[in-house]
Amino acid sequence: MAQFNIAHLYPDLMNLYGDRGNLICLKKRLAWRGHECRIQSVGLGQAIDFDNMDMVFMGGGSDREQGLVYEDLITRAEAFFDAIEAGLPVLCICGAYQLLGESYIAADGQKLQGLGFFDFITRGSEPRLIGNILLETQLNGRNTTVVGFENHGGRTYLDDPRLEAFGRVVKGYGNNGQDGSEGLKYHNLIGTYLHGPLLPKNPVVADFYISAMAERRGLTATITPLYDSIENFAHQQVKYKILTS
């Protein structure tokens, strides 16, 4: 039995649409395998040691809140990016995902700086891209589908050749509604527009994070399969709904 530490960045500011469901999910799935999980909230100006973290999670926020977060996070950007390069598991949703890029250009032309970890930009535009979404992706060498809900005004364009998308859109909008890509994946970082409870009904994605965390600790033997019939039912129910709508 081990203790895993997950940092929840700016829970007060970046917590739209039930994002906390992802942390509840990780904590439970670790507990069911006999591990403890400590979730450390990190607010504006509070210290964080990325080297001692097993994972980092950041959710979406409104525009104003995103601005505050940028000001704070830019001061720790270097340490954060080094950790990502070293394979730190990170999940960034919606606004947090947009922050990873160069900038966000609002519909009125106003430019908000991003952390610049990757060479991509997001353009705000109407209408908002809203609805259930179905992706196909590969995780831990396995093909899998991912279901979720997206609601974003921003269109993200991945121009960096190092970047691969998190998944291909089967139905829905994804990064920009045009090129069929959704989110981004880089080492153990996933950025995505699938907000809210992404992990609970996509247990494969949840376990991708858990195996990544365990592997970094040299605990690979501990990823026992769980009995996911309820999770899989929910996954299939949404998938069916999306495919038949």
Added chain:
Amino acid sequence: MLRTILAIIAAKIIIKLSRRFGNQGTVMAGRVARRLDPGILRKLAGRVEKQIIIITGTNGKTTTSNMIAQILNADGHKIVHNRAGANMLNGITTAFIGATNLTGSRSWDYALLETDEANVAPLLKEVDAGVLLVTNFFRDQLDRYGELDYTIGLIKEGVKGRRLRLWLNADDPLMSSFPQDTGLPCSYYGFDETPYDTLENHNSREGRYCMLCGEEIEYLRFHFAQLGVFRCPKCGNQNPEPDFVATDLQLDQGIAMKVNEIPIKSPYQGFYNAYNLLAAVALTRGLGVRDAVIQEALARFQPQAGRMERFSVGEREATLILVKNPTGFNQSLQALLQDGRSKNLFLALNDNAADGRDISWIWDADLEVLAEPGAGITILVCSGLRSGDMAVRAKYAGVDSGVIEIESDLEAGIKKTLGGTGQVGYILSTYTALFQCRKILLGMQSEPSVKAEPRRAYQKS
């Protein structure tokens, strides 16, 4: 003129037919009428002689407007009032047509229009309202409008330049920017200290940041959610002085309180309903209704469909509750847990437009309380179009997987629930499954060997 009459006749026929088939959705009638005569709402609303009152906000719209309707009726006024769920332009048009005569010449004293936040601006383009009452702002159905800030902005834009009085909740910091941004006259209602206040709030709280300057707000106390006594340390923004203040709140049996020293009693329950009462008292006092009329009307007023409505099925009692957002869900769960008996619980989650297409909000509700020792959940049946998501939420809240059942069909689900070993049934449902659940419960109630009359919640039998 002929066009108007045609539109009215067509819509009245649709209303009749849809009632015959037991359909609650009368939105279609308004849609057809508006197509036949796009000016119909403006014309009919022009027949309102005293005032058009609009009620908006996240929670409590229906209850508050029903309370106001009850008071205005008791005061002898003729009113037109749209019903819950029919609160966009088509539904409101249906309400006027249902209340008018064939030539559209009937007049009313007041129109009481409950409407969605995003519908305030379009509605004000067609009706000259004198009053807009806002109940509160919580996170609700975000997928329809994006973020809460945006929703608030929509209302402010909608009222700007109109001749309106705003009635605002003095305890909601999210309303702070209304006077400055709209330039309109504002009246306020709010609570004094109550024995139910807390100094800290762990629930999903909105509006942590000042609407005027962006600084984090300091709270002296919370009434519930983000409603409380607040102050911005940077710009000094704080609760406005309420025109109507509620004191001496007691929630033990029903609700008792004083509003500007007038004692008010109601068979409703819960702090959120105390806010609805306060808003109704404030607004109707503002219209000049006498205290005695208000007191009597509210004391007699019973909760209605899905607002804790009670049924008896066989030997057991079942309570139907509407849930539509995290705050309401939490309140319902709290009410349920105050019941010490063992419970068969049913949770129906739909994702139609009126429920909100995005079901993520169930993760902002604290279902964890269902797993607490003493919660007494014997069976938890998850149902509706998104039964799977509900079941996953319950599982991750810590409810024993062995207690969770998935039965997407509402009728089969309710039967399974009420066949459980618990002493009492609780049927929680999102909006578009509510009427069906109610029909199923009524049907089960009138089956042989069971009492025929529905027992309404809190009615003394």
